[in-house]
Amino acid sequence: xxxxxxxxxxAMALLTLAGVAVVxxxxxxxxxxxxxxxMISPGASAADIAALKAHYGxxxxxxxxxxxxxxxxxxGDFGVSITLHRNxxxxxxxRLPATLELxxxxxxxxxxxxGSIAIAGTLMRRTAGEAVIDGLNSIMLAVxxxxxxxxxxxxxxxxxxILPLTGRIDPVLAExxxxxxxxxxxxxxxxxxxxxxxxxxMAMPTLALALPLAAVIVRLLKQSLKEAMVQDYVLLARIKxxxxxxxxxxxxxxxxxxxxxxxxxxxxxxxxxxxxIVERIFAYPGIGNLAIDAVINRDFPLIQGLVLLFGLIFILxxxxxxxxxxxxxxxxxxx
Amino acid sequence: MIPSETLLDxxxxxxxxxxxLRPPSMASRLMRDRKVVxxxxxxxxxxxxxxxxxxxxxxxxxxxNLLLATVPPAGLPGSEPxxxxxxxxxxxxxxxxxxxGTRVSLTxxxxxxxxxxxxxxxxxxxxxxxxxxxxxxxxxxxxVWMAFPPVLLSILLVAIxxxxxxxxxxxxxxxxxxxxxxxxxxxxxxxxxxxxxxxxRAMGFSRSAILFREIFPNVVPVLIAxxxxxxxxxxxxxxxxxxxxLSVSSDTPTWGGMIAEGRQIVHEAWxxxxxxxxxxFATVVAFNQVGDGLARSLDPVLRR
Numbered sequence: 001x002x003x004x005x006x007x008x009x010x011a012m013a014l015l016t017l018a019g020v021a022v023v024x025x026x027x028x029x030x031x032x033x034x035x036x037x038x039m040i041s042p043g044a045s046a047a048d049i050a051a052l053k054a055h056y057g058x059x060x061x062x063x064x065x066x067x068x069x070x071x072x073x074x075x076g077d078f079g080v081s082i083t084l085h086r087n088x089x090x091x092x093x094x095r096l097p098a099t100l101e102l103x104x105x106x107x108x109x110x111x112x113x114x115g116s117i118a119i120a121g122t123l124m125r126r127t128a129g130e131a132v133i134d135g136l137n138s139i140m141l142a143v144x145x146x147x148x149x150x151x152x153x154x155x156x157x158x159x160x161x162i163l164p165l166t167g168r169i170d171p172v173l174a175e176x177x178x179x180x181x182x183x184x185x186x187x188x189x190x191x192x193x194x195x196x197x198x199x200x201x202m203a204m205p206t207l208a209l210a211l212p213l214a215a216v217i218v219r220l221l222k223q224s225l226k227e228a229m230v231q232d233y234v235l236l237a238r239i240k241x242x243x244x245x246x247x248x249x250x251x252x253x254x255x256x257x258x259x260x261x262x263x264x265x266x267x268x269x270x271x272x273x274x275x276x277i278v279e280r281i282f283a284y285p286g287i288g289n290l291a292i293d294a295v296i297n298r299d300f301p302l303i304q305g306l307v308l309l310f311g312l313i314f315i316l317x318x319x320x321x322x323x324x325x326x327x328x329x330x331x332x333x334x335x
Numbered sequence: 336m337i338p339s340e341t342l343l344d345x346x347x348x349x350x351x352x353x354x355x356l357r358p359p360s361m362a363s364r365l366m367r368d369r370k371v372v373x374x375x376x377x378x379x380x381x382x383x384x385x386x387x388x389x390x391x392x393x394x395x396x397x398x399x400n401l402l403l404a405t406v407p408p409a410g411l412p413g414s415e416p417x418x419x420x421x422x423x424x425x426x427x428x429x430x431x432x433x434x435x436g437t438r439v440s441l442t443x444x445x446x447x448x449x450x451x452x453x454x455x456x457x458x459x460x461x462x463x464x465x466x467x468x469x470x471x472x473x474x475x476x477x478x479v480w481m482a483f484p485p486v487l488l489s490i491l492l493v494a495i496x497x498x499x500x501x502x503x504x505x506x507x508x509x510x511x512x513x514x515x516x517x518x519x520x521x522x523x524x525x526x527x528x529x530x531x532x533x534x535x536r537a538m539g540f541s542r543s544a545i546l547f548r549e550i551f552p553n554v555v556p557v558l559i560a561x562x563x564x565x566x567x568x569x570x571x572x573x574x575x576x577x578x579x580x581l582s583v584s585s586d587t588p589t590w591g592g593m594i595a596e597g598r599q600i601v602h603e604a605w606x607x608x609x610x611x612x613x614x615x616f617a618t619v620v621a622f623n624q625v626g627d628g629l630a631r632s633l634d635p636v637l638r639r
Contacts, residue, residue, distance in 0.1 A: 016478075016479050019479065020479075024491070027495050028495065138623075138624070138627065139620055141623070142567065142619055142620045142622075142623030142624070143616065143619065143620065144571050144619070146571060146574065146575050146578070147571070147612065147615060147616050147619065150594060150598065150608060150612050151612065151616070153598070153601060153608070154601075154605060154608065154609055154612070157601065157602075158601060158602075158605045165601070270485075273485055276490070277575050277578070277579075280578075280579065281598065291490070292490060292579055295490050295491055295494040296494065296579075296580070296581075298494065303491070307491075
């Protein structure tokens with residue numbers, strides 16, 4: 001039953017993705033703005049331009065271009081990037097791990113930070129501490145990742161210069177990796193100095209992405225916890241003499257976490273969308289930064305590949321959220 | 336004042352029909368909310384700055400003076416009299432540029448959010464009132480739309496439409512109408528179940544009269560709260576697009592454009608980044624506080 005729902009939603013999402021791909025493909029080619037014009041040197045002749053267009057298949061009719069592209073996508077070939085002169089799939093494979101590590105780190109930080117603030121707020125309910133948390137959180141809810149990122153730059157690069165401003169790792173340390181998952185690999189292979197260097201580069205972008213999500217988690221989880229704390233089962237546990245912290249963690253949290261989890265999943269897709277601008281600010285070499293360059297340079301094959309990749313990530317995240325929520329909620333599991 | 340009189344006054348007020356009572360009571364509730372008053376005051380200040388920029392700004396925001404480049408704000412060593420927030424890499428006055436920057440930000444906030452609100456709520460009203468076939472169509476469209484990451488979509492749209500204020504506004508409307516559509520659809524469906532709508536039907540009102548004269552006025556309060564929140568979002572989206580270099584041309588001062596410049600020279604002149612960033616932060620928070628305050632005063636559960 002649950003599987004059927006997930007399959008249905010995945011099919012729906014794939015259909016959406018295909019639709020988006022078609023729309024992007026057509027829009028990019030219908031509007032003015034010639035990608036070839038951006039690549040040629042000022043002295044190029046008309047023949048040079050025509051040759052270049054033919055090289056990238058841009059002289060074919062729209063339908064033929066689309067057919068060539070779709071045939072390639074199905075067999076895993078997304079074409080060749082016009083600006084980078086490399087296979088799009090290879091470029092994406094190169095850049096994706098950096099973004100995945102960043103998004104995963106941000107999710108972990110957001111859940112840890114948001115969860116602990118919500119629990120602290122619940123323990124302090126009806127005190128001045130709760131009012132402070134609520135007041136700060138109402139401001140944090142309003143501030144997007146873009147503003148956090150730049151505020152962190154002012155704080156940790158200018159006021160207290162302890163973090164590197166750009167990049168993913170010091171170039172001298174970037175040698176000798178077998179995969180592009182630098183952080184995971186350096187931890188697994190026990191190169192902790194390298195891992196520390198990577199983490200210092202990731203700290204600001206991670207925090208900028210995590211803080212808005214943490215604020216959302218605080219608001220919803222704290223509300224759910226407060227509601228759970230007045231339920232009979234918590235009262236019963238309280239009569240048994242359990243301490244307040246244990247009441248929150250063992251009794252209330254388990255019942256209150258469901259809605260927060262579902263919302264965190266939805267918000268996680270926003271977080272991934274946020275990597276686009278945050279990676280840009282910190283010159284972090286992920287797919288988000290790549291996407292802005294691709295759009296500015298009108299690199300059609302690369303834009304199309306990125307759109308499909310982002311769409312696929314969103315579908316996978318949504319399915320993951322559905323399954324997690326179902327696994328933690330027995331009522332849905334047997335539905 | 337004699338107590339009995341006040342009691343009589345109150346009784347008189349309470350006996351008036353609900354529609355006449357609500358607007359003043361909501362306004363007075365809002366005026367008692369200190370956060371909303373402060374935030375609303377700040378937005379008013381921004382409007383004054385935007386309208387009066389040529390008279391308020393101390394310097395020409397475009398006047399370059401390379402002899403006075405990266406002058407720090409007043410009070411710091413090396414500051415120059417007359418440049419309260421210092422100068423940028425080309426010697427332009429940061430304060431004047433921040434003041435002029437309010438123009439683009441507020442234009443986008445009001446026009447883009449307003450248009451998104453108009454389109455979204457019309458479609459939302461249609462989906463919520465005109466039956467299941469239209470509802471299914473519009474709701475599916477909203478789902479598809481929302482499946483796409485907004486930042487990427489806005490950059491893509493502006494790249495397609497070309498840079499400029501029109502493109503930025505179009506991009507925001509095209510992306511964010513869904514927020515209004517969803518909420519208005521749900522509200523309309525809820526209102527359509529109410530007794531007053533049943534009564535209007537029984538009295539033989541036409542469908543459009545029921546929708547626009549009976550239901551819509553009851554959706555408006557929620558819409559205003561949402562619109563205010565959307566204005567904050569629009570300001571940030573414009574700043575992001577300016578930051579990336581896809582908004583208005585670089586000779587118009589914008590907060591996003593200043594932020595991009597400040598980010599480049601942050602080690603030499605941090606104030607070029609800090610000043611517009613602070614303005615953006617305060618604006619976003621202000622729109623949010625007003626929107627939240629409106630939502631709070633409208634929601635009988637939250638009001639307690």
